Structures are given as structure tokens and as C-alpha cells.
Amino acid sequence: MAEGLLQVDVASLVEDVLQQHGKRLSDIDLASRKAEEASSRRCEAAGWLRKMVGVVVGKDLPDQPSEEEFRLGLRSGIILCNALNKVQPGAVTKVVEAPSDAVIVPDGAALSAYQYFENIRNFLDSVGGMGIPVFEASDLEQGGKSCRIVNCVLALKSYNDWKEGGGRGVWKFSGTSKPPSIAKQFVRKNSELFMNSLSRNSSINEKFSDSLSSEQNSCSDLGQHISETGISHSLHILVRELLSDKKQEDIPMVVENMLSKVMEEFELRLARQNDQVRQTLRDMGIPSSNKHEEIEIANIVQEKSWSENGFYDGKSKGDALNHQGLVEHQQKSIQALKNTLHSTKEDVQMICMKYQEEINNLGKHLNGLVSAASGYQKVLEENRKLYNQVQDLKGNIRVYCRIRPFLPGQPSGSSIVEVIDEKTLTVLTPSKHGKGKKSFTFNRVFGPSANQEEVFSDTQPLIRSVLDGYNVCIFAYGQTGSGKTHTMTGPRELTKESIGVNYRALSDLFLISEQRKDSISYDVSVQMIEIYNEQSGVNVPSANLVPVTSTTEVLNLMNIGMKNRVVGSTAMNDRSSRSHSCLTVHVQGRDLSSGSVLRGCMHLVDLAGSERADKTEAVGERLKEAQHINRSLSALGDVISSLAQKNSHVPYRNSKLTQLLQDSLGGQAKTLMFIHISPEPNALGETISTLKFAERVSTVELGAARANKESVDVRELKEQIASLKAALMRKERGESGIQQSRSISPDEVLATSLGSSPSHSSWQSLGDTSKVEGRSNPLTISRVQSFDNQDFMDSPPWPALSSPGSMDEEKCISGDWVDKVIVKKQGGLSGDSNLGKWDEDGGQSPEMFYQKYNLENSKVYPVQSLNQLSDHRRFGLDHGLGRTQCEARANDEPDDLEAETSDCSEIDYQWQLSVPRSNCIPNGVTSKVGRVSPKPIKSPETRSLIPQPRRVVNGMRSPLHKYGRQPASTDGKRKPGGLK
Numbered sequence: 001m002a003e004g005l006l007q008v009d010v011a012s013l014v015e016d017v018l019q020q021h022g023k024r025l026s027d028i029d030l031a032s033r034k035a036e037e038a039s040s041r042r043c044e045a046a047g048w049l050r051k052m053v054g055v056v057v058g059k060d061l062p063d064q065p066s067e068e069e070f071r072l073g074l075r076s077g078i079i080l081c082n083a084l085n086k087v088q089p090g091a092v093t094k095v096v097e098a099p100s101d102a103v104i105v106p107d108g109a110a111l112s113a114y115q116y117f118e119n120i121r122n123f124l125d126s127v128g129g130m131g132i133p134v135f136e137a138s139d140l141e142q143g144g145k146s147c148r149i150v151n152c153v154l155a156l157k158s159y160n161d162w163k164e165g166g167g168r169g170v171w172k173f174s175g176t177s178k179p180p181s182i183a184k185q186f187v188r189k190n191s192e193l194f195m196n197s198l199s200r201n202s203s204i205n206e207k208f209s210d211s212l213s214s215e216q217n218s219c220s221d222l223g224q225h226i227s228e229t230g231i232s233h234s235l236h237i238l239v240r241e242l243l244s245d246k247k248q249e250d251i252p253m254v255v256e257n258m259l260s261k262v263m264e265e266f267e268l269r270l271a272r273q274n275d276q277v278r279q280t281l282r283d284m285g286i287p288s289s290n291k292h293e294e295i296e297i298a299n300i301v302q303e304k305s306w307s308e309n310g311f312y313d314g315k316s317k318g319d320a321l322n323h324q325g326l327v328e329h330q331q332k333s334i335q336a337l338k339n340t341l342h343s344t345k346e347d348v349q350m351i352c353m354k355y356q357e358e359i360n361n362l363g364k365h366l367n368g369l370v371s372a373a374s375g376y377q378k379v380l381e382e383n384r385k386l387y388n389q390v391q392d393l394k395g396n397i398r399v400y401c402r403i404r405p406f407l408p409g410q411p412s413g414s415s416i417v418e419v420i421d422e423k424t425l426t427v428l429t430p431s432k433h434g435k436g437k438k439s440f441t442f443n444r445v446f447g448p449s450a451n452q453e454e455v456f457s458d459t460q461p462l463i464r465s466v467l468d469g470y471n472v473c474i475f476a477y478g479q480t481g482s483g484k485t486h487t488m489t490g491p492r493e494l495t496k497e498s499i500g501v502n503y504r505a506l507s508d509l510f511l512i513s514e515q516r517k518d519s520i521s522y523d524v525s526v527q528m529i530e531i532y533n534e535q536s537g538v539n540v541p542s543a544n545l546v547p548v549t550s551t552t553e554v555l556n557l558m559n560i561g562m563k564n565r566v567v568g569s570t571a572m573n574d575r576s577s578r579s580h581s582c583l584t585v586h587v588q589g590r591d592l593s594s595g596s597v598l599r600g601c602m603h604l605v606d607l608a609g610s611e612r613a614d615k616t617e618a619v620g621e622r623l624k625e626a627q628h629i630n631r632s633l634s635a636l637g638d639v640i641s642s643l644a645q646k647n648s649h650v651p652y653r654n655s656k657l658t659q660l661l662q663d664s665l666g667g668q669a670k671t672l673m674f675i676h677i678s679p680e681p682n683a684l685g686e687t688i689s690t691l692k693f694a695e696r697v698s699t700v701e702l703g704a705a706r707a708n709k710e711s712v713d714v715r716e717l718k719e720q721i722a723s724l725k726a727a728l729m730r731k732e733r734g735e736s737g738i739q740q741s742r743s744i745s746p747d748e749v750l751a752t753s754l755g756s757s758p759s760h761s762s763w764q765s766l767g768d769t770s771k772v773e774g775r776s777n778p779l780t781i782s783r784v785q786s787f788d789n790q791d792f793m794d795s796p797p798w799p800a801l802s803s804p805g806s807m808d809e810e811k812c813i814s815g816d817w818v819d820k821v822i823v824k825k826q827g828g829l830s831g832d833s834n835l836g837k838w839d840e841d842g843g844q845s846p847e848m849f850y851q852k853y854n855l856e857n858s859k860v861y862p863v864q865s866l867n868q869l870s871d872h873r874r875f876g877l878d879h880g881l882g883r884t885q886c887e888a889r890a891n892d893e894p895d896d897l898e899a900e901t902s903d904c905s906e907i908d909y910q911w912q913l914s915v916p917r918s919n920c921i922p923n924g925v926t927s928k929v930g931r932v933s934p935k936p937i938k939s940p941e942t943r944s945l946i947p948q949p950r951r952v953v954n955g956m957r958s959p960l961h962k963y964g965r966q967p968a969s970t971d972g973k974r975k976p977g978g979l980k
């Protein structure tokens with residue numbers, strides 16, 4: 001803005017001046033200008049003459065004479081003649097001198113007109129001859145034209161100058177103009193400043209001066225010059241107009257006048273601009289502290305303006321102005337910087353705002369992401385829950401795999417098992433098994449470094465389930481020495497850290513029951529059962545079902561049980577478990593507010609080690625043990641296979657083990673199998689066999705787990721029904737019937753009729769049911785026989801089955817378990833020879849019971865209703881009708897034992913056993929009637945010694961199993977001792 005104000009266009013300025021003053025310029029008083037010029041010329045001429053003739057001769061002529069003085073001084077002609085003689089010696093041979101000082105004429109007049117005339121004439125003649133313009137003698141008189149005298153003198157002077165300059169060329173007087181001196185003189189007089197600018201502007205000054213001094217200094221020339229300097233066309237026209245009617249000799253004065261006006265205008269504009277600049281500076285906030293500074297700023301502005309217009313390059317103003325210019329420039333720079341700063345600040349603020357906005361948006365976005373992430377976590381958790389629920393609903397057996405570490409003292413070698421992630425492992429297989437890696441996936445894989453706590457942590461939820469009324473089964477499977485006992489119980493020396501699943505589970509159980517005591521009252525009882533050589537027994541003497549109230553009590557019992565467990569030394573494990581050990585925990589909870597009852601049970605099973613007979617180097621008793629162990633494990637494989645194939649018939653009954661686990665393998669239980677593998681290369685076959693078996697197990701669907709819970713109302717109604725049915729049954733038998741051996745509570749009837757687990761039945765039958773349920777039942781009926789652990793203990797050797805054709809057809813009963821039981825009991829009570837034995841021990845001989853019951857059921861249950869039956873019923877049917885060729889063959893071929901044992905040498909021996917045999921019909925139920933072998937079934941299990949049931953003492957049965965009372969025989973089958 002300031003710069004714009006400072007810019008001055010000279011051309012437009014002159015143009016403006018001419019437009020404003022052009023007309024008036026013609027009115028300028030040329031006379032005065034002329035007089036002035038004449039005076040100047042006169043003085044010049046006088047000065048030159050005095051110089052030429054000297055002070056003495058020229059005493060009559062003042063230095064700056066008036067016209068009169070000039071004329072009088074030269075009137076005698078003496079000065080002129082002397083001057084001429086100086087220029088041209090001898091030009092006037094005789095100069096009439098003035099009289100002596102005594103004869104001085106007061107008015108300066110010549111002594112005589114003649115004498116004067118003589119001198120003047122000689123002079124004029126001489127100069128005339130020299131080509132110098134002359135004057136009239138009368139011009140020296142008053143009224144004469146002194147200007148002609150001046151012209152003559154100046155011409156002579158010019159001649160003299162030419163001559164003194166060497167007289168080169170031809171001297172030629174150029175007239176009245178006195179180019180440089182005149183121009184200089186009058187310009188300097190008006191404006192030195194402007195002249196300076198002109199002198200610096202060569203394009204204007206030189207040409208302008210030249211034009212003034214030139215003989216062709218016509219208006220057109222001047223106009224041409226002006227035009228050539230780039231002045232606008234309108235200016236050119238104006239100048240031409242202005243000068244066109246002027247005499248040549250007037251032009252300098254006109255121009256001077258015009259320029260003086262231009263200067264005035266110029267200075268006026270500069271003043272205005274200075275004001276504007278000051279105002280601008282004030283507006284810009286730059287204080288001008290004093291007048292001096294203002295002037296300097298104005299000068300700088302002016303200088304800049306001139307400089308920009310080409311008049312002035314700043315040098316002549318000196319360093320001060322330069323300094324001021326620098327200061328001003330710096331101030332301007334500062335201001336510019338301030339402006340930049342300001343705009344930058346605004347920009348920064350803008351950016352900050354945008355940044356803030358973006359931050360806010362980002363924050364919102366992040367919040368969204370955080371909530372999405374937490375939502376995602378929730379969804380993940382939910383998914384996990386749902387997954388478990390789905391698993392529960394599907395009822396899959398969960399399979400966890402644990403890899404034992406190399407043991408101290410073992411030859412160190414590289415492990416054949418590699419944990420890939422928490423669900424996957426690979427086994428390195430040498431060429432024999434197809435070189436490479438076989439990978440297996442389970443619900444969890446625990447590497448060799450996993451400790452007891454980690455292993456248990458994934459088991460914990462199941463403990464809670466027991467208290468919620470579910471049946472739970474946790475069993476450990478694996479090759480001898482692979483770590484089953486370590487997982488379930490712990491190492492030989494137990495510490496808080498090393499205790500196994502059993503102890504931890506019970507500890508949790510009591511902890512949770514304690515936490516819930518305000519709402520639910522729990523009763524817990526435990527039982528330790530051992531299956532040794534397909535014979536079962538209790539490990540805890542004096543009682544097979546012991547109420548417990550704390551972990552310590554359980555630990556004491558378990559210690560006793562563990563001491564009584566059959567262990568022996570094999571080539572693979574110097575402390576090998578030679579039996580299947582099952583710790584069963586029964587829980588009954590009563591909701592204190594609603595009165596509803598929950599029942600749950602948990603089997604904690606430590607299976608005997610699977611092993612190849614040849615590997616264990618077993619002979620004698622140890623070989624027999626191995627055969628039994630493998631047989632029962634093979635039976636387990638068969639059961640698993642049947643379940644995996646969803647066969648309607650599942651051969652639980654083929655071994656005590658599968659009978660024991662029946663409610664957990666096929667019922668509505670939550671089942672977890674820990675499989676154990678060893679890392680040694682020489683265990684590869686067993687390892688792969690175990691893994692394949694486990695893989696297969698993991699596909700088994702058990703059906704949705706269901707809590708054993710019932711409300712008080714429903715329960716009361718069911719009790720009534722059960723009572724009525726029991727009464728009806730008694731009535732049907734007649735009052736004269738056989739004395740009932742034992743009273744049965746409606747609960748017992750209900751328990752079976754509702755399909756609760758055999759364990760529950762067992763518990764109820766062994767305990768004081770009226771106490772458990774908090775009510776007494778006056779009804780006395782025959783003991784309900786369920787297939788439970790007690791049955792294992794009580795079961796005598798299996799008698800030969802009659803052919804189905806020999807079975808008595810009995811009436812079909814509607815399918816209720818109670819009915820079934822009743823019918824069974826009826827059969828049992830209607831004159832069976834074994835009855836006395838049963839009664840004697842407070843119940844029917846299981847052997848007889850099974851036989852009778854099965855036969856009866858084969859007639860009672862229509863084939864099409866089988867699938868709707870509970871497991872108990874199915875078991876009943878399996879037992880009676882379900883003796884398919886498969887089972888029959890299994891039972892009919894005791895020699896298979898050897899074959900099965902030898903099968904163990906094959907990697908997939910379980911699968912060989914589990915694959916349905918060719919003559920097995922999947923649906924054994926439908927096919928069994930016509931195919932049941934008439935051959936009496938030989939059951940290896942039943943050949944074993946089965947302990948006799950004992951009477952109930954104080955609500956508990958007396959110790960039954962011989963192994964419960966005495967340690968293993970000296971052959972190492974049983975060893976007393978503490979915990980392993």
C-alpha cells in the first residue's frame with residue numbers, strides 16, 4: 001500500500017501540470033524574463049570585458065552593470081578597442097585614450113564625440129571584419145539597443161574562446177543563445193533538486209539540454225525528445241501546443257516556467273504522499289517518534305519514489321538515507337513478518353482447530369473401537385460360553401491330552417511329541433509308521449512342563465457342575481507309566497503343589513458347597529472302588545459309601561484307599577497300577593428356600609495302564625492282570641466305538657469298567673478323559689494308539705447333560721404315584737405273598753423311574769433314603785435293583801442265559817422304569833431259587849436278578865420303544881435282549897482275551913476291537929431275538945471272586961471287598977503303603 005502511494009509517474013505529472021497550467025503559461029511575463037536574460041548577458045559581457053582590459057582600463061565598467069552603466073562604460077570605445085586588441089592584437093591601431101584623471105568628465109561622457117566615434121568606428125570596423133555581429137554607434141547613446149552591444153561583446157568573447165581553443169575550424173557565432181550556461185543558470189535557480197534528477201537522467205537531461213542548445217531546438221525537436229524519452233503521446237502534444245506559438249528565444253523561459261510548475265506539483269504530491277505514508281505507518285502501528293524521523297521516513301519514501309521512477313538512485317543522499325532506507329525496509333520486513341506471523345497464527349489456529357476436531361473424531365473413533373473391542377471380548381466370552389453350552393448339549397466327551405516329561409534317570413533323547421498349540425500336538429513318526437508328522441487335536445493339550453494346577457484349572461468348571469446336579473466323570477487313560485496316577489492323585493511325595501485332580505476336585509467341592517451353604521445344604525459322600533482283574537471291590541474298609549464333611553476326611557479315606565490299591569512293578573513302571581481305581585463322590589443338595597433337591601455324582605477314575613503284554617514282560621499273575629486290563633480297556637473301546645457310531649446298542653456290560661462308567665459314557669453326564677502319552681521314541685506305538693483312541697473318543701456324543709433336579713411339588717406327586725404303584729403291586733401279589741425283604745421308599749422308586757444315575761440309586765439304597773429326603777416311607781417293597789457299583793460288588797457269576805424262546809411272555813407294561821423294576825421284582829419273587837440268597841443279604845442276587853430281569857424285559861418292552869428308554873432301561877434291554885451276536889461272541893469267547901491282549905501290540909488295537917464285527921448287526925436290539933446265541937454265556941468277569949454284600953450297618957454297608965480288608969498278596973498284586 002505504501003509503495004503504491006510513493007510511486008510518481010513523471011510523465012503523467014508533467015502532463016497534469018501542462019493540463020492545469022498550460023493555458024496560463026502563455027501569460028507568463030516574458031518581458032521580465034527577457035530583461036533578466038538581458039541583464040545576465042550584459043553582466044557576462046561586462047565581466048568578460050573587464051577581464052580582458054584589466055581593472056584600470058575597465059574601471060568605468062562595473063562588474064554587473066545596469067544597462068545604462070553598461071552603455072556609458074563602453075561609450076568611449078576605449079574598453080571595446082582594448083578588448084578587441086587583446087583578442088586580435090592590432091585590430092585597432094590607434095585607440096583614442098581617455099584624458100588624464102584630472103580631466104574627468106563627471107557624467108563619464110567621452111571627451112569628445114569625435115574621439116568616441118573614432119574608437120567606436122574602428123572597433124566596429126574591426127569586429128565587423130572578423131564576422132562578429134556589430135551594433136550601431138547610436139546604441140551606445142541613451143535609448144539605444146544595448147542588447148546589440150551585449151551580443152557583439154559576447155560574440156567577440158566567443159571568438160576569443162574559439163581562438164584560445166586553438167582556432168580549429170571556422171569560428172561561427174551561434175547567435176544570441178548561450179546554451180549550457182544559460183540552461184544551467186536558470187535551471188539551478190529554480191530547483192537544484194529537480195536539476196539533479198535531470199542531470200542523472202541522461203535520457204531526459206542530455207537530450208533536453210541539447211535541444212535547448214541546439215540551433216535546431218525547435219518545438220518539434222523538443223517534442224521529439226520528449227516523445228523519445230517515453231513520455232506519453234498526450235504529453236508530447238501538450239508540449240508541442242505550448243511551445244508552438246512561442247518565439248525561439250522564449251522557449252527556454254517557457255520550459256523553465258513549465259518545469260517549475262511541474263516541480264511545484266511534484267513537491268505537492270510528495271508532501272501528500274508523505275502524509276499518506278505517515279498515516280499508513282501509524283495505521284500499521286509503527287510509531288514515528290519525532291518529526292525528524294517522520295522527515296526521514298518521508299525522504300526515504302520520496303527517495304524510493306524517485307528511485308522507482310528513475311530520477312534518483314539513492315547514492316547522492318548518502319549513507320544516512322541508505323541507512324534510513326534500510327531501517328524502513330527492515331521495519332517493513334518486520335511488518336511483513338508480523339503480517340506473516342499473524343496469518344501464520346491464524347493458520348496455526350485453524351490447523352489446531354482442525355487438529356482438535358480430528359483428535360475428537362479420532363477419540364470418538366477410538367471409543368467406538370474400544371467399545372467394539374470390549375464388545376468383541378464379550379462376544380468372545382459369550383462364544384466360549386455358547387461353545388461350552390453346545391458341547392454340553394452335544395454331550396461330547398472332552399478330551400485333554402497330557403504329555404509326560406522325560407523322567408530323571410531316563411536315557412535322554414528327543415521327544416517324539418511336539419506341542420503345536422494348546423489344542424494341537426504332532427507325533428514324529430519314523431518310516432515304519434509313514435515317515436513324517438501326525439497331528440492330533442484335542443480340547444486341550446498339556447505339554448511336559450504343565451503343572452498340576454494348570455491341568456486342573458480346565459477341570460474346575462466340572463466340579464461346579466457336580467454341585468449343580470450334574471453327573472461328572474473324569475478318567476485318566478494311557479499307557480503304563482505315562483502319568484495317569486500322577487494326574488489324578490499326584491506323585492509319590494505329595495505336596496500342596498503336586499496334589500492331583502482328585503484332591504483338588506474335592507477341595508473345590510467343599511469350598512463351593514461352603515460358599516453356597518446359606519442357600520443350599522449339601523451332603524457329600526465318597527466311595528472308592530477298584531476293579532482288579534475284572535472284579536470290583538471297595539478300597540475303603542468298613543464302609544463303601546462314607547459321608548464326608550471336609551477335604552481332610554476325604555484325604556484320609558483316599559489314603560486308605562490308595563494303600564489298598566493293587567499296584568505292582570512292571571518293566572515300564574516300577575509302581576504300576578494294576579487295577580482301575582474309581583473315586584466316586586455323591587452330592588445331594590437341598591435348596592433351603594424352595595426345598596428342591598439336586599443330586600450329582602462324580603467319578604474320578606484312574607485306569608490301569610494300557611500296555612503291550614510283551615513290553616511289560618508280564619508272566620504269570622502279571623500277565624493275567626495285563627490281559628484283564630487290556631480286555632476291559634478294549635471293552636471301553638467297544639463302548640466308545642458304539643457310541644461314536646450312534647449304535648442303538650452299546651456293549652457296556654462287556655466289562656466291569658464299562659459298567660462302572662456307563663452312566664458317564666452314555667448318559668447325560670459331563671465326561672472328561674485325560675489321555676496320557678510318553679515322550680520316548682520307544683513308546684511311539686502306544687502313543688499313537690492312545691492318541692487315535694482319544695481322537696475317536698472326542699467324537700462321541702453323549703447327549704445333552706442334564707441336571708438331576710426336581711421341584712418339591714413334582715417330587716411329592718411322583719412319590720404319591722410311586723406309593724400307589726407300590727401298594728398296587730403288593731395287592732396284586734396278594735397279602736400272602738412273600739415277605740418283602742426290604743422296604744423301599746418312594747424315592748428309590750422315583751429315582752429309578754426318573755432315570756437318575758445308578759449311582760444315585762446306589763447311594764439311596766445304601767444310605768438312609770428317608771433321611772436323605774427328610775421323610776419316611778412306610779412302604780416296604782423288594783429292593784430295587786439297579787446296575788450300579790453296588791451291583792459290581794454284589795454281582796455273582798453270570799449264569800447261563802436261557803434262550804429267548806424259553807422266556808415267559810409277560811404282560812407289556814407301559815414303559816415306566818418303576819414298572820420295569822416291579823415286573824422284574826415280581827419275576828424275582830415268584831419262586832426264583834436264588835431269591836433266598838438275595839434276601840439273605842438284603843437283596844436279590846444280582847446274577848439272578850439280571851437273568852430274570854433281562855428275560856422278562858425282553859418280553860416286556862416292544863422293540864420300537866427302545867430308543868425312548870432311559871439308559872437304565874437300555875441297560876436292562878442290553879442285558880436281556882441286547883445280547884447280540886457281538887456281545888454273545890465277546891462273552892462266549894473267553895479265549896479272545898489272549899487274542900485281544902495280543903492285539904495290543906498293534907497300534908490301533910482298540911480300533912480293531914471297536915470296529916463292529918462283521919456279524920454284528922448295528923441295531924442289536926432289532927436283530928437280537930433271532931440271533932441271540934442259545935449257548936450259555938460265559939462271562940469272564942463273573943468267574944472272578946465277587947465279594948458278598950454285607951448288611952447295612954448304621955446306614956452303611958459293611959466292608960465287602962477282600963481287597964478292602966487286606967493288602968495284595970505277596971506276589972506284588974497288592975502292596976500296603978502310603979500314597980503313591
Ligand SMILES: Nc1ncnc2c1ncn2[C@@H]1O[C@H](COP(=O)(O)OP(=O)(O)OP(=O)(O)O)[C@@H](O)[C@H]1O
Nearest residue numbers: 404480481482483484485486491573576577608609
Ligand atoms: N507330568 C509329570 N511330571 C513329572 N513326573 C511325572 C509326570 N507324569 C508322570 N510322572 C512320573 O512318571 C512315573 C509314572 O507315572 P504314573 O505312575 O503316574 O504313571 P501311570 O500312567 O499311572 O502308570 P501305570 O498305568 O503303570 O500305573 C511316576 O514316577 C510319576 O511321578
